[in-house]
Every structure is written in structure tokens, then in C-alpha cells.
Amino acid sequence: MTQVLPWAFLVTLPGLVLGSTGVIKKPGVASIPGVLTLLGCAVAWLLGAGQPSTVELGGWLPFLPDGRFLLRVDGLTAFMLAVLGLISACVYVYSLGYLEDDPGIRRFFAFLDVFVGAMALLVTAGNLAVLLIGWTGVGMTSYFLISFWRNRPGTLYAGLQAIAANAVGDGALILAAVVVPSGCGDLTTLQNPACTPGVGGVPLLAALIIVAASAKSAQGPLYFWLPSAMAGPTPISALIHAATMVAAGVYLLARTHALLALSPAAMAATAALGVATALFGGLMALRQSNLKRGLAYSTVSQLGYMVAGIGFGAPFAAILHLGSQALFKALLFLAAGVVIHALAGEEELAGMGALARALPAAMLAFLIGSISLFGLPLTAGAFSKDAILDGGFAYSPPLAWALVAGVLLSGLYMGRLFFATFYGPARAAGVIEGDPIEARGGLVGIAEREALIGTTAAERRHLHRVPPTLTWPLLPLAIGSLVFGFAEFPQGGLGHVLGPVLGPTEAVGLASGPGLVAAFLGLLGFVLAGAYQLRRRGAIRPSAEGYGWVDWASNATTALAGSFAAVQNGRTGRYVLATVLSFAVILIAGLKA
């Protein structure tokens, strides 16, 4: 069974064909056996049944330095496939309930199938050429799924933001694929001296990979698209924009860590980028009035921890955190989706509150996700964050202390989101029977709420029924968020599998000194935010969202584009004049040169 793992990208193809041609009446169901097979094979591989293997078809793209069709499965790939299999299985089941009434459900599952295939191709890619296909493929499906509800305002723009940010990373990878010397492109041998590009050398290649990774993983100035991506359906936010695709940048950095290690400047830049993004994401998460956007900024922040881990020279810790983040963040998003589903699409915190009694499963799941995120000892997040902090203290104590301080932010924003959603005054009209005016919350008036939600008061009077397909997938993720850390405990579980790929693995202990400080800070933040939410009776101001440099760049490009298009004014005389002048200029330039 494990020999077929390189072909994992075909696993959803039967579901795609059967589902989109309508052979199977309920779309999505046909793909679930596929992703479960993927999960089973990958886990079997990890448990020791598998050997590293490659699939190679030579001469596929003869115009590239390395144009082979090369697939490779090793420990890192199997781990990523296991994460993909688990989260996508949960999300498939969940989406069956979440989109059961949506007329576009067939299209939705077709995109989801393509995404799972592209993501599997991304992690099984052996060289840059194949990586590019998966890399762009996941970006493409992400765009289609962000714009899935095309008739809702803003979804197309949000999708185009993702395209624009992804384009930066795609361009960097394209350049990397063409500048390496002939014969190079295998992701595991980029660090060989023979593979150093003639112009730019190792720093160029490392910089290209860092740029590509930061576009995919929403790092540094390229963070902006991820919060906007929340315009897509919530199961997509869980799978693509929290657990798998956005972690692809971290995966690429870990995959090529030997190349980055050749350039100290690249390592320092990566570490600084990660720490800055971790803190920035945490601060931004504190300001969000929208539940999903709050979680999105939290993803930005957690990805910052992973990128920092790579920069610290601790790729194993980063991948460990990738695994636990995938579990708890998917859990948080799916729990948030239960809330949003119950409130008929309401995503603003101002429309939530006091939902703990009505939605106990979602509350419990959200709580487990939160404590794992800020790293309560013995949860998954605690082990992996601890490992990153260990790497940080070995690399640069000031940066590591900054990350410890960041855990306080994690606790604060998770506490705020948790208590504003499930406790405090009932701002959701559905929770309280009686006069809807009673239900108005915070500064948001009932008229604004009407526009915000787009449903009638009568519809909101009662919570939507939550089908069991929405709650059951929370269970495996919640268990994973609690116990995943023990995969590396006692020493050498995961480390044994990932060590050959990622180099010597860090010791993962029950708790180190700084780890305990971090856990304490996280808990403190969580409790403080809770107390603050409950005492202030939960006033949530709607946060206006601007993107600084992105808005500026977008406006400037639009203006420039308009003026270029305006030159084409249809006047023949001008055209002839311009043509003749151009002939003269080209002639002069051609002769002068």
C-alpha cells in the first residue's frame, strides 16, 4: 500500500470524476474513501511500514534545467500527507452538512477535490518543476473557493488579493526553477555547490525560496490576503487557509533548510521575519470584530512561529508546530463554523455571545483549540511551541523572548474571541426569545444588524439546527489537539521518521523554563481577556479594515493601467504618427546599440 504513496495526488480523481459528472447523486461522498485511503497509507508509512521512494519520468519538460517528472515520498512528505488526509477527511464530512442547502455544492466539492490533489502533488514533488504545479494549483483552487459565493459583495476582490499575493511567490519560484544550473532542481540537493546559480549564488536562491514561502504562508508584508480569504466558506478557511495550503511555505522552507543554512543572512532574515509576523499577527488578531478574521490573524501569527523556527535552525520544531497548528486551527475554524451556521451566516462577534449553553460541543471544541493554541502544558501546542522556543534560545535569546511575549498575545486574543462568542451578554438575536430590541448588542444597532446578516428577525429568533455532520468531525481534531504532542514523547517517535530529512531533531521535553513562562503568560492572557470581556459586557467595535501599502499599490496600479489603456483612443492619425516615430526610435536604438 505504501508504495503507491507518491501517486497520492490522484487520490481524489475518482471522486472528482464521479461527483462532477453527476454519477454520484450526493457530491463529496465519493471523495471521502479517497482521502481516508490517503490518511491510512500515510499513517502506515509513518508507523514504519514505508521506505523512501521516488517516481521519475525523464525528459518531460526539456526546456528546464531539471525537467523530470519527479515524485518523492520520505518522512516529511508522509507527515504532510497524513496531516492533509486527516484534516481533509474531517472537512469533507463537515462540508456535507455545512453546504447541504447550497446550490453550488457540486462545484464546491469539485474544487475541494482539485485542491486535495494539488496539495498532495505539492508535498510529493521531488523537484521545482513539479512543485510549481502543486504550488500554483493550490493557489488557484484557493482563489476559486474564496470567490465561491460570487454573488456576495467583496468575494471576487478578496480572491484577487490572494491571486496577487500568490503571484509574488509564484514568480519567485519560477525564477528559482530557471536560474539553477542544468541538471539541478531536485529539492533535496539544491544545497550542492554544483547547483549554485551563476548570478546571485546561494543568497539569490535562498531569497527566492523565502519570498515564495512568505507569499504562501502570509508572512511579512504579504500577510494581507489571508484575512481577506475568510470570505470563502468556513470549511475552506479550516482546510486551506489554516491547516494545509498556508503551511506550504513552511513546508518548503523545511524541505530546503539545508540550502538556507548555507547563508547566515537568509537564516537571520527568516528568523526576524517570523518573529515580526508572529507579533504583528497577534496584535492584529486582538483588534478584529469578525470571528473568522480574528482566527485568520491568529494563523498569520502561528505561521510566524513556524517560520521563526526554521530561521532558528530548528526545522523539526517548525514541522511539529505545523502539525499541531493544523489540528487546533482546523478545530477552531470548524467550531466557529458551527456557530456561524447556527446563526445563519453571522460572522461578527457583535452578533454572538452567550452561546455556550446552546452550542456546547462547539464551545468545548473552541476551548480545546484555544488552550492548545496558547500552549497549556501537555496539549499539542505546548510541546511544539516549546520546541521552537528551545531552538530560539539556542539561536538568539532576544528573538526567543519576543516569541515568549507573543504567547501572551495568543492568550489574549483567544480569550477575547472565546468569551465574546460563548459568554457575556447574548447579542445574538436567536438566543433570546422575545423582543429583538433586547437582543441588540454593543454599538451595533438593529438596523445595521439586519443589513449585516441579511436575514429577517424571524429567521434569527431560533438558532439553526446543527446537523451531526458538523459536530462529529470536531472530535478527532479535538483529540489530536490534546494528544498530538505525545507523538514525539518519549523521544524519537516522529523524530525518528523526520530526522533523516530535517537533520538532528530537538529534544521535546515536558516543559522547559521558558516554556513554562510562556504557558503561564498564555493562560494569564486568556483569563485576563475573559475577565475583561465579561466585565465590559462585551462591547465589540466593528473594525474597519485597511491594508496600508496594499491599497496604495492597488490604487496606483489601477490609475497607471487606466492611463495606459486611455492612450488607445482610436484616432488613425495619432496611430500613424506614433507608428512612424516608433520606427525611427527602434532604428536609431538598433543602430546605436
Place this chain on the structure above:
Amino acid sequence: MTLPLVPLICLVAAAVLVVGLAEPLTKRPRTLTAIALAGAVAAALLATNVGGTEALVVYAVAAFLVVTLLLMPAFELQYQQQRPEAVALVLLAGAGAIVLATGGDLLQLIIGMETLSLSSALLVALGHGEAAAEAAFKYFVLAAVSLASLVYGLGLIYLATVSVNFPSAGAPSLLLTTGIVLMITGFAFELALAPLHWGALDAYTAAAPAAAGAVMALSKLGAVVAIVRLAPLGGNSFLFVLAMVGLLTVVWATLGALAQREIRRLLAYSAIAHAGFLAMAAGSGAAGRQAAVFYVIVYGSTAMLVFAALAGLGPRPIAFGELPARLGVQRSLALCFGLMSLAGIPPLPGFWAKLALFGPAWQSLGPVPTMIGIAAAVAAAVYYLKPVPDLWNALRLPSLRATGNAGVVLAGVTVLALTIVPGFLWAMIRL
């Protein structure tokens, strides 16, 4: 290279036959299409004896012609009885493109280019509405200006070498270089490089979609092969200038396209941007020239797919949101994949073509031009992909019965083949 005479005779004979029998054929559209298709297919079959790049050019032209001829029933003509003329013009444009690409001497090249651009202008003019006639007129006037440049360049080359043959490489005089530069600038007009793209941009926009694909694909194919053959004789520094003009074109057209809200205008700008990439490739050394020919065949196939999907949509401007309802399921999907290939989304062939181009560009143009080119290429995704979410929505629509679906299928199969085995085409290109 020598002219592949037998295939050319097939095309021209079919065109003459169609024009000669115009009166009876007007009432028998099936026979009309059959005669023309027979000419194109015979040309391709007989080209197997020719071999080399000539054969490849004939295959590509024949493929573009067959798709276009299958779309002819959907051609929105101003006057319905002009259908035989339209078919003949398509065949003649194909013959012109072959001559322009494979001509044995410079005079043949000029004759090929004139046949091509005159047929193209007339094809545009046959389209519905005044805009088509106006755009065709502009295209014609500007083509005349570029013909002046071509003939003047040929005159200078004749002065320098006392021959209309391709000059031999090495130690070019000022006279000879001036002649070569002037001729290439003339071909650059046919390729629609900025800032010589004015007429082409309007003509591509106004042309009926059933013919626009052929006009773009054939003119680019002929012009690129001609430039690739002639440009190295102008010296390395001129190649760099050519690539820079290409880069300017890429940036110009990408910015222009970003502002567009109408699908045909968008595709017209896209054709200009691709012309820029072609010139970049043609100016990037021997490997770049191979990439240029690869690129132009891939581009032509993709353009055929896109315009096959749009064929029959009529002269009115079409906003993105209206597309799915007017196209139906199959054509929406075809347009989706066509746009994604033009945008350079892997694993579609448009992406392979760009990958093939940037390596040689990095080698011979240097980092900065290559990076600008890559930036423009990936930024283009923003405008190409704007209509795509709407098009996916078409999956829920009923399928439409439209004429010319065979053309869509054929173009789709070509693009699919280029997706899976791009190396096959690459290996056929030997310059």
C-alpha cells in the same frame, strides 16, 4: 529554408476553388467547409515529405485553419452571402503565414507578409458592424506604413549585398544592419509589438471571434519565425534592443489589460502582451529562438481555444458576468482553461511556454529584464482570472447547442496534448 510548395498549392487551390464557385457554395455551407477543410488537411498531409521546421509551420497553420474553418458557420458576417469570401481569405491568410515563415529569400517574406496582413484586414472588415470596418481600415493603413519599412529595408540590403537572399552572417555593414533592422521592424508590426500595436489592438477587438483567433495566431506564427530567422543577422546588440522592445510591450499591454472590463478587449491586449514575450524570446540567443517558436505555437493553439469558445457571440461588447449564460457549459469550460493557459497557470501549456522563455532570457538579457518579465507574467493572472469564477458558475447551466463545437473540441484536444507532452513539440523545433 525553402518554401513548402505542394502544401501551399493545396491551400491556394482550395481558396481559388471556393472563390470560383462562390455563387453555388453560398447556398451549400457544408460543401464550402468541406472543400476548405480538404485543402487544409491535404496541406498538412503533404507536408510530411517536407520535413524540418517548414513542416512544423505547415502543421501548425493547418491546425489553426481547421479550427477556424470549423467555426465558420458561427462567423458573424455583415452580409451573409460573403461566406465563401471569408473562407477563401482564411485559407489565403494561412498560405501567407507559411510563406512569411518559410520564404527562401527576403522578397518572398515580404510577399507572404502582405498576403497575410491584407487577408487579415479583409477578414476583420467582413465582420458585423461599423466598428469592424473602421478597425480594418486602420489596420490596413498601418500595414501600408510597415510595408514601406519592409521594402525600404529590402532596398538597403540589396544595395549592400546585391541580392534579395538572406545575407550571410558576419561583418555586417551599416547599410546592411539598417536594412535588417528596418525589415524586422516591419515584421514587428505584424507581430503587434508596442508601440506599433495600435491597429492590431483595435482590429483584434473588433474582429468577429470566429476569425480573430486565426488572425492573431497566424500573424504571430509567421512574424515570429521570420524574425527568428532574420534577427541574428542584425548582431547581438540588436537582439538586445529587440528583447527590450518586447519587454516594453509586455509591460504596456499588461497595464492596459488590467483596466479592461470586456472580454474581447482583454484578449486583444493579451495578444499584444504575448507578442512582447515572443520578442523577448526571439532576442535571447539560440535557446531563446527555439523557445520563441515553441511559445508561438502554444499561444496560437490556446488563442484558437479561447476564440472557438467565444465564436458566434456577436458584435456587442460582453461583460464578464454575462459570459456564462451566453456560452453554456462546454464553451464556458473551454474559455476557463483557455484563459488559465494564457495566464500561465501550470500545468497548462501557456505555463510551459513561459518557463521555456525565462531561462534563456536570464542567460542572455540578465536578471533585471527577466524579473520584470516574470513580474508582468504573474501579474497578468489578476486580469485573466477575473472572469473565471463567473465561468465556473456556468456548471449549473444547461448545455447549449452551438455551431462550431467541433472546433472547440479540436482546439481543446490540442491544448490537452500540449499540456501532457510539451517535450514532443519542443523536439520538433530545430532551427
